[in-house]
Amino acid sequence: MEMIAFLINGTFVFATALIFAALGGLITERAGVINLGLEGFMVSGAFTAGVVTYYAEQANMGGASPWIGFLAAPIFTLLFALLHAIASVRFKANQVISGIVVNMLAASSTFFFVKLLFDGAAETPLLHNVFSKASIPVLSDLPFVGVAFFSLYPVTYIAIALAIIIYFIMYRTPLGLxxxxxxxxxxxxxxxxxRVNRLRFLAVLAGGMIASLGGATVTLTMNSSFTFHTISGQGFIALAAVIFGRWHPIGAFGAALFFGVAQAVKDQIQVVEAAKHIPNEIFYLLPYVLTLVVLIFTSKKSSSPAALGVPYEPGKR
Amino acid sequence: MTAQHDIVLELKGLTKRFPGIVANDSIDLQLRKGEILALLGENGAGKSTLMNMVFGLYQPDEGEIWINGQPVSMDTPSKAIELGIGMVHQHFKLVPPFTVTENIVLGMETKKGLAIDLKSSAQRIQELSDRYNLNIKPHAVVDTISVGMQQRVEIMKILYRGADILIFDEPTAVLTPQEITELLAILKGLAAEGKSIIIITHKLKEIMEIADRCTVIRRGKVIDTLEVAAASPEALAERMVGRNVSLHVDKEAAQPGERLLEVKDLHVKDSSGQNMLRGVSFDIRAGEIVGIAGVDGNGQSELIEALTGMMKIESGSIRLEGKEMANLSPRTVSELGVGHIPQDRHKHGLVLDFTVSENSVLKSYYNNPMSKLGILQESNIRKEAERFIESYDIRTPGTEVLARSLSGGNQQKIIIAREIEANPKFLIAAQPTRGLDVGAISFVHKQLIAERDAGKAVLLVSFELDEILDVADRILVIFNGQIVGETTPSATNEQKLGLMMAGKLGGESSNG
Amino acid sequence: MAKLKSLMNVFRQESIWISIISIFLGLLIGAIVMLVGGYEPVLAYQSMIEKIVGNPYDIGETIRSIMPLILTGLAVAVAFRGGMFNIGVEGQIVMGSIGALFVGYFLDLPPVLHAIVAIVVGAIFGGLWGMLVAWLKTSRGINEVVTCIMLNWSALYISHIVVRMFMMEEGTARSKLIQDSASIEIPFLIQWFDGARIHWGFIITMLLLVGYSFYMNKTKWGYELRAVGSSKHAAHYAGISVNKTIHRTFFISGMMGGLVGTFEILGVFKYLAIAPTTSGLGFDGIAVALLGMNTAIGILLAAALFGALMYGSQGMSFGADVPGEVIRMVVSIIIFFAAAPGMLRVLFQLRRSTRRKEVSARGNDSVSH
Structure with a gap:
């Protein structure tokens, strides 16, 4: 019983970053722009959070440092999001290629900057102030649910709130319509x-900024520093979550949680002796294979936005 | 109307160029308050381009647009809407998974706090629907409603936005005859309420029925504006095509031979599982042209695709000279001697990014002499193209230019040359003259008749009744996936055919 | 004379200029970044060039780094011409390495035959992995981009699992080595290039480059592939089996990817490492195909450029203390501009002056589309 509570807790920990990135991808794709750049936006967010938090620590900001790093992530990532928006919306470049460019450029430039800022080092210095799990008074003392749901990282609550807000915007407001x-x-x-292209442009920017929070989350909860493998594939898992969740905010949220379970199980299962012979990678493999399976069984009634990937040109003959 | 007219919309010298062509050349036009003005012209004359400029979708290269005596710059559709202009496009601009209400309020939603207020909007839509007799269900999902209702939703969309100038782009093209009657009544009602209407069309009958005036456009220029009450359909047609129209085709009486094609009890479903053909049976003899008349969407495309192997059939049989060819591959069907001039030459008939040469061998590239051991024989291919260019008078700078760069008529000639020169026993011609100018039309008709006279079986599918009446020897009427009647050009006329096409009247016999 | 004329026509095409300007801008922005970072760009580019052609070993290694890019460029280009996007080359590379590794490690065969079998199996592994994408597309209607991403990561983790289960070299993060009989090294060339890892894959790659051009433009299968790529509907009308062509296209494309992995195993590393991500060569292939405009000669030139840049970047950190990542940035910027030609047109207002020339060039040049 206690193990299940820890498992749920662990699920949320792993899923938080995925939720942010998936929501970011969702906004962009619902506006009709393919977002293969999620990985890059996450890298950028993870990098910014690592660097800014470090300098905030140096400036004696103490416990506020991770918050400053967290909020700086979307601001810096705006640069990469602008790149994707300008290329794919303004200049009708192939959206897939544009996203891949974002990934390549984010990876190379952030590592370049890390080496530049930290004297050739391959990673940012270890952070002393990162997010710690916040126990909600009273509720966290409850048996089972206390551990499972009410002693999580503060960013997890933000991610959950964001999912609800985006759902509301998407289905209950003129903007969403x-x-x-x-x-x-x-x-x-x-x-x-x-104004189609303006709205798409803004959606790409918003999507990139939100996805960057996912990268920041990884740096500021699990890793405590930014290295070249801080983000390796989470952006693509988040994209899988968008597809798995059928381009619906709650669906994507659920899919991110589900993929989080796979990761949490991997951590928990180490304790069990018999499971040691199972290669870890089975759990890494799971999200991708499951997404494929879901696609195979549901593709006939596709639910992807109909104009996804098609640039809009009003004057086209 | 009195002599003193309020001009609600005036176009002064509008010009629009696209790479290679001048779509609109210094167009002047006036729309009076409360009138229905028809904009008449052949396909490609520039009508839609003109209206897209009025609606802010395209920007004019030169010229001015005046609304109620004021010059305006129409840079976006929202500007047009703001100025009271609404447009119903030929291809509906509706979001399929949205409800009727969501589609109508899109872009001018009402809010209740932060949230969208669809309830009160739905109420208003219901009221407007009752007032103008539009019979719209506000809560239905657009995906699931009929084409006719989708069009009424489009009309509601612009009324909801308070438009006073209503533009309709080929509004009857996709409608059944009953739906057309309903629509025309709605348009008259709207004009009576003081709305000013422009209707783009090339159907003379509709103009005569509802329009007050008619502006004729040819090759991007305004030719004339006529009072409809004082004009004859012949005069309108002459202005539209630019010469005395005698579309009558010279031909000898048919000399039908033995039965070449036999179709029995054909059933076909489309990809969504709907029954598109429900027991179609007919046959064609050598040396006759059988015309299929009907409104678009009654199963013609499916019939053609089934006959050519492009679509699987559910049941039934298709025999060519007694040989069963149902559900064979398109290639096998073609090799058995079926030629096919497809309805959409850009989508099916040509690979637009291939050269004229490459398109000339689209159906023979894989065989000797066009390829040997899998290797293309370029000189043979080029010779074939040169032969086509020569004998069909295809106007092209050479064999190695892209098909995309040729005019519609010359593109069609490549297809016709390819299909006829393959020497088929049975030739299917679907809408073979769509979008062509008069010269090209008569060329195509002559070719079809020559094929008939050479003892081929020809199936002509057309939405143009004139074409069917002029070219076919025998006419089958298709309605809702069934052949509902059979007749001959001499035994019928447009009115009778029209009624049959609407499923109202049977022919002399149901099988020939 | 006619040859020369058609060569000149190539330079009249706008797309050539787009490529050249993109390359120039990429290098320029790279220099600016270095300057702002307090590095010396001239010294950096100098040491890069030295690293590329400085001595026989480096020349050999540069050639070695170009080869996989030619293959991945071809892989992407084949699919592009068939109207599809293969961003799954990454995974096809991995599957190719698994196939080659299996044969190279487990089978006992005489030297030349062993290598041939390993190459064939590696190519087929990659081809089948690619065809899986095509099959999911034709039978289930799933967009190939989505499938490719899922299959890339699946291939990576499958390779980890396979290596761990069957061929793990204890105490390391890699598989056991292949047998010497499966090696495709060319000893005398290696000696010639002072130990640079030159292998038979080089010859095969160049043959494939020529074969690509021939297949695409001169055979009926190439005709079918291009027809499907330009218009599926017209191809179907013409009696071409669209699904079969899609399968064939993805099989060929995947085979090219599979060969990359195969050659890396048999000719370069001799083992498969447990790496956190895939190689990235497949994504570089998109850059190569894009910049090379899907033509054989263009792919060769683009691959040479990118391969040299990337190998040379190692010299930058050594000679000028500049992080080599700056070259990855340069490459990304080049693709960025090449992918959005509209941007360059606005920047340089190329459109008006080249549009006219392009029309005149079209009449003479039958190969390019």
């Missing part, structure tokens, strides 16, 4: 007076 229209049938949105 327009965003979905732009991703489904931009021609309709345009004739209805919605």
């Amino acid at each position: 327009r965003l979905r229209a732009v991703g489904e049938h931009p021609g309709s949105a345009d004739t209805a007076g919605v």
Whole structure:
């Protein structure tokens, strides 16, 4: 019983970063722009959080340091998001290639900057002030649920709140209606007076910034520093979560949690003697294989935004 | 109307160029308050381009747009909407998974606090629907409603936005005859309420029925503006095509031979599982042209695709000279002697990014003499293309230019040359003259008749009744996936055919 | 004379200029980044060039780094011409290495035959992994981009699992070595290049480059592939089996990827390492195909450029103390500009002056589209 409580707790820990990145990917893709750059946005976020938190520590900001790093992540990542938006929305570049460029450029430039800032070192200095799990008074003392749900990192609560907010915006506000229209049938949105490419541009920026929070989360909860393998594949798992969750905010949230379980199980199972012979990679493999399986069984009624990947050109003949 | 008209919309010298062509050349046009103005012209004359500029989708290269006596710059559709202009596009601009209400309010939603207020909007839509007799269900999902209702949703969209100038781009193209009647009544009602309407069309009958005036456009220029009450359909047609129209085709009486094609009880479902053909049976003899008349979407595409092997059939049989060819591959069907001039030459008939040479051998590239041991024989391929260019008078700078760069008529000639020169026993021609100018149309018709006279079986599928009446020897009427009647050009006319196409009247016999 | 004329026409095409300007801008921005970072860009580029051509060993190693890029460039280009996007080359590389490793480690065969069998199996492994993408696309309608991503990571972790279960070299993070009989090294060339790891894959790669051009433009299968790539509907109408062509295209594409992994195993490393991510060569292939405009000669040139840059970047950190990552940045920037030609047109207002020339060039040049 206690193990299950820890498992749930662990799930949230692993899933938090995925939730942020998946939500970021979701916003972009619902607007009709493929987001293969999630990995790059996460790298950028992880890097910024690592560097800014370090300098905040140096400036004696103490416990506020990780918060400063966390909030700095989306601001710096705006640069990469702008790149994706300009190339794919403004200049109609192939959105897949544009996303791949974001990944390549984010990886190379952040490592370049780390070496530049820290005298050729391959990673940022170890952070002393990172997020610690916040126990919610009273609730965290409850048996089982206390451990499972009420002593998590503060960013986890933010991620959950963000999922709900994005759901509300997407399905209950004019902005959401327009965003979905732009991703489904931009021609309709345009004739209805919605500025299609402007909305897509903003969606790419917002998506990149939110995804960067996922990268920051990894640095500031699990890793305590930024190295070249801080982010290795989480961005793609997040993309899988968007697809697995059928481009729906709650679906993507659920998928991120589900993929988090796989990771948490891996950590918990180490304790069990018999499981030591199972290669760890089975658990890494799981999200991708499951997503494929889901696609195989549901593809006939595809739920991806109809105009996903198609640049919108109003003057096209 | 009195002599003093309020001009609600005026276009002054509008010009729009696309790479290679001038789509609109210094167009002047006036729309009066409360009138229905028809904009008449052939395909490609520049009507849609003009209206897209009025609606802010394209920017004019030169010229001005005036609304209610004021010059305006129409840079986006939202600007147009703001100025009271609404447009119903040929291809509906609706978001399929959204409800009717969501589609209508998109872009001008009402809010309740932070959230969208769909309830009150739905109410208003219901009221407007009742007032203009549009019969719209606000809560239905657009995906699931009929084409006719989708169009009424489009009309509601612009009424909801308070438009006073309504533009309709080929509004009847996708409608059944009943739906057309309903639509025309709605348009008259709207004009009576003081709305000013522009309707883009090339159907003379509709213009005569509802329009007050008619502006004719040809090759991007305004030719004339006529009072419809004082004009004859012939005069309109002449202005539209630019010469005396005699689309009548000279041909001898058919000399049908033995039965070449026999189709029995054909059933076909589309990809979503809907029954598109429900027991179609007919046959064609050598040396006759059988025309299929019907409104678009009644199973014509499926019939053609089934006959050519491009689509699987559920049941039934298709025999060519007694040989069963149902559910064979397109290649086998073609090798058995079926030629096919497809309905959409850009989508099917040509690979637009291939050269004229490459397109000339689209169906023969894999065989000797076009390829040997899998290797393309370039000189043979080029010779074939040169032969086509020569004998079909294809106007092209050479054999190695991309098909994309040729005019529609010359593109069609490549297809016709390829299909006819393959010497098929049975030739299918689907909408073979769509979008062509008059000269090219008569060329195509002559070719079809020559094939008939050479003893081939020809199937002509067309949405243009004139074409069917002029070219076919025997007419089958298709409605809702079934052949509902059979007749001959001499025994019928447009009115009778129209009724049959609407499923209202049977032919002399159901099988020939 | 006619040859020369068509060569000149190539330079009249806008896309050539897009490529050249992209390369120039990439290197320029790289220099600016170095300058701002307090490094010496001139010295850095100098030491990079020295690293590329400084001595026989480095020349050999540069050639070795170019080869996989040619293959991944071809892999991406084949799919592109067939109207599809193969971003799954990464995974196909991994599967190729698994195939080659299996044969190289487990089978006992005489020297030349062993290598041939290993190459064939590696190529087929990559080809089948690629065809899986095609099959999911044609039978289940799943977009190939999504499948490719899932299969890339799946391949990586499958390779880890396979190595751990069957061939782990104890105490290291890699597999056991292949047998010497499966090696495809060319000893005399290696000697010639002072130990640079030159292998038979070089010859095969160059043959494939020529074969690509021939297959695409001169055979009926290439005709079918291009027809499907330009218009699936027209291809279907013409009696070409679209699904079969898609399968074939992805098999060929995957085979190219598989060969990359195969050659790395048999000719360079002799083992498969447990790495946290895939090699990235497949993504570089997109850059190569894009910059090389999917033509054989373009792919060769683009691969040579990227391969040399990337190998030379090692010299930068050594000679000028500049982090080699700056070259990865340069490469990304080049693709960025090459992928969004509209941006360069706005920057240089190329459109007006080249549009006219492009039309005149079209009449003479039958190969490019």
